Amino acid sequence: MPTFDTDNPSPSFLSETSNYRNTWPSSREPSRSWQSSSDVMNLMDQLTKHLRESQKEQVQFLENRKDKDTERLLKTIIEVKDKELCNAKRISTAWKDDVVAVTEQRYKSELEMAKKREEDGVLAVEKVREQLGNKEKEMRESEGRLESMERQKMKVQKEGDKEKERFGKDLLAKDREIIALQTGLGVKRQEIARLERDGDNLWKIFDGMEKERVELCKKVECEEKEKRELNELVAFQGREIQSLQRELTSKTKITNEMETKIKGFKSRVLKWKAHTTTLLRCLKEEEQKRWSKIPITALLYSYLGTWYSSGKSAENTTEDLKDFFRSEGISI
Numbered sequence: 001m002p003t004f005d006t007d008n009p010s011p012s013f014l015s016e017t018s019n020y021r022n023t024w025p026s027s028r029e030p031s032r033s034w035q036s037s038s039d040v041m042n043l044m045d046q047l048t049k050h051l052r053e054s055q056k057e058q059v060q061f062l063e064n065r066k067d068k069d070t071e072r073l074l075k076t077i078i079e080v081k082d083k084e085l086c087n088a089k090r091i092s093t094a095w096k097d098d099v100v101a102v103t104e105q106r107y108k109s110e111l112e113m114a115k116k117r118e119e120d121g122v123l124a125v126e127k128v129r130e131q132l133g134n135k136e137k138e139m140r141e142s143e144g145r146l147e148s149m150e151r152q153k154m155k156v157q158k159e160g161d162k163e164k165e166r167f168g169k170d171l172l173a174k175d176r177e178i179i180a181l182q183t184g185l186g187v188k189r190q191e192i193a194r195l196e197r198d199g200d201n202l203w204k205i206f207d208g209m210e211k212e213r214v215e216l217c218k219k220v221e222c223e224e225k226e227k228r229e230l231n232e233l234v235a236f237q238g239r240e241i242q243s244l245q246r247e248l249t250s251k252t253k254i255t256n257e258m259e260t261k262i263k264g265f266k267s268r269v270l271k272w273k274a275h276t277t278t279l280l281r282c283l284k285e286e287e288q289k290r291w292s293k294i295p296i297t298a299l300l301y302s303y304l305g306t307w308y309s310s311g312k313s314a315e316n317t318t319e320d321l322k323d324f325f326r327s328e329g330i331s332i
Helices: 011-022 036-053 055-064 068-180 182-289 297-310 314-327
Strands: none
Touching: 068 182
């Protein structure tokens, strides 16, 4: 009968150990407590006690069962099991790598799209700001022209007042001349009519300038309205940029959560590996103490891997393990 040395394991034993670790379910996490390890340790203590008591009977039993056909059959079964475990490990590793690669590629593409939208938004804001600056420049130029026309208006008004004053003086002088010189009345009246026509022309010029000022005021109001619309557009672009930033933050948070879950899964894998290694070490130590060669180490490890993959609860673990030992000819 073959024996299994856990200090110097064979390649098939190492393959079996690593493959049972990769056969754990990835999409379904069974709800079992790690306190079940104490139950298993108690059961292993009972097994060790039984092995001490029945050592001589077991050795005699093993010597009687040294059958070559049985040994070849066990070797064949172990080789087939090693091949199956190797295949399962390759499939599990390939599946995990594909999932991680697809997930990373998807989030990278989403992050790139978000960055591109953010850059487009920034360019649009810069363009709007440039347009707003041009509009402000035009408004300043219009205000400068309006101030210039206001100054011209005041200048014309002053000149008109001076002309009126001068014309008044001339009229008084003409009245005195009319009183004094009745003969020159017709000439003076013609001169007064000409001066009145000049005054009417000045008033017409003033009215035209007033209309132009009103039109400029309307134009300024339209430009102010366009400025308000541009400000609203800038505010909308800012809100859109904030929304893109929040979406980018959410994607980053999801990526961090996935990394945390992967770390937790690795931690559980290491705990289970340490737990099973401890069980096998206990069995080996008891075997070396009594020079016993119990050929159930690989079968026990296979059973533990099958139990973890099955998703059974911790309450049924002890009874199932006892049934397993009974099937191997060991009563506890």
